[in-house]
Amino acid sequence: YDHTGALHAAEAFFWRFCDDYLELVKNRAYGSGEAARSARAALHRALHTQLRLFAPFLPYATEEAWSWLSGVRAAGAGPARSVHRAAWPTGAELAGGCGDPMLLSLAGAALGQIRRAKSQRQLSMRAPVRLAEVSAPATTLDRLAPAAADLRAAGGLADLRLHADERAAFVVTCTF
Secondary structure (H helix, E strand, C coil), X not given: CCHHHHHHHHHHHHHHHHHHHHHHHHHXXXXXXXXXXXXXXXXXXHHHHHHHHXXXXXXXXXXXXXXXXXXXXXXXXXXXXXXXXXXXXXXHHHHCCCCCCCHHHXXXXXXXXXHHHHHHCCCCCCCCEXXXXXXXXXXXXXXXXXXXXXXXXXXXXXXXXXXXXXXXXXXXXXXX
């Protein structure tokens, strides 16, 4: 019955999703092929999940958005199955086929450091970066590698280099 805590958790998930995941995959989602289909499927699953999480707090807005996603408005068929009758999201539902659970955290941390470097130089977030170098232990870099293409696109990176350094913390340096 901790409504405030539940809302805080849903909002934190929403903003992390928008700041990190959405930025990382939007370029891929606009493309074609299997990678684009995968990105769009993940975005669709995340939107359905977020609508269910926000439904107790924003009942009318989530119900309206749910009806749009179910295609009822476009098809003109009767009332949609309500978001309020949909099953609550489960961890098992969300974990299916997601791969390494730390990948988003690592890619988000790298993207955050790239954004910070741009902000410190008072550059637009769309400003190109000639080179971004990530220094971290080899196991960390192995986990980050699958997101390299998305990180290049989201950060506006011309080149991304991963340097294994067992003594280094996770550090991203940018050359403009």
